[in-house]
Amino acid sequence: MTSKAQAPRNVIFNGDCIDVMQAFDSGTVDFILTDPPYVTRYRDRQGRKVANDDNGRWLRPAFREMHRVLKDGGFAVSFYGWNKVDLFMEAWKAAGFRVVGHLVFRKRYASSARFLRYEHEQAYLLAKGNPARPARPIPDVLDFPYSGNRLHPTQKPVEALTPLIEAFTQPGELVLDPFSGSGSTLAAAQQLGRDWTGIELDNGHYHTASKRLAARQHHRAAA
Template sequence: MRTRIIHGDCITELKKLDNRSVDLVLTDPPYGNAMAYGTLKRSIVNDDHPLHGLLALHECWRIQRCNRAAYFFLDVRHVPIVEKFVTQYTDYRVKDWIVWNKQHFGMGVGFRKQHELILVLAKGKPRFRSTAFPNVLTVPRETTEEHPHKKPLPLLKQIIEHSSDPGDTVLDPFAGSGSTLVAAVQAGRNAIGIELEERYVRVVHDRVRAAASP
């Protein structure tokens, strides 16, 4: 399987990718909450507003082949902004929403959030590998020092296997620690990841190398 890891700003780097050259977009952009995360109080770049992710999504439509799906993680607070942006400024169609049940609720008092949302978008009429798929995925969250937002591989793998074929290419413009690329490699897909922070690019290289030679 081929993997390509690009160190740079995805808004610039996506413009260099060919039209209709990837099959599946699966990405987890900075949510735009401007927060420090976890007990280590780590922040991530470009977490000041949700537009960074949306601008990348706008470019992804051009790069994706027709009749494919795109998955976009987001915080429930940004649902109105994201839905409005996608319907008004991109050619994607909002197909569905998936709830990721993390089986663990965050620190603090009151009603603590135990889920995150994944927006399912359609370019044309996506073909899926099974006729039915649950809209709640229950997978324990990851806690690691590698990245404050590392997503669990079983969650990503389920989505990849449902929405692409072996040998297809998966794109993640906000690669972080590279979980999407690792899940793609494990599922027998090619992968392209873009990450702005050099320290995480190194993590992606290490994880992809390990996944490719288990």
């Protein structure tokens, strides 16, 4: 009798997150923190794009798999594009998530300016089942230091992600990022002594994240 594969730990996969997550056991991930494409055809000042940002076909199946692999009573935090919130909300609810909180990340700079100066990012806190309330809930407004976007066109700062991982996981638990980009979520988890698993479709970003995590691990081991 063969045992089923558990969710892998401390590894990054280069592939489609829907396909990769299908190989994970149900309920084997403790926390999900992810920054998926915003479905806005984003292009930064250097002309860099984000894979699959031109369509929303992946939204429902990806979040359905995330809900399946997350443990019962677990949390997920998903960034989203404010002007596509209807698509994201439909996908989250169709997957079975409950919306239990909203997070705003305040910037000291404007990422762009049109009708307003856009000086924040946003994410929803999603729950599977009925999780216990944290002993010390964190604020729903957090600082968002400038990452420089050197490694990825929408690179998230590790400093903005560590409070979330610290609040919703314990050391040794597994943090999953199915849209891991340059690996900021994984770096934050590693820094806090959590296990991590990343999935990245873009081969270039996959290699960037792999090198980044290996370098951080080497630095920690040498310290």
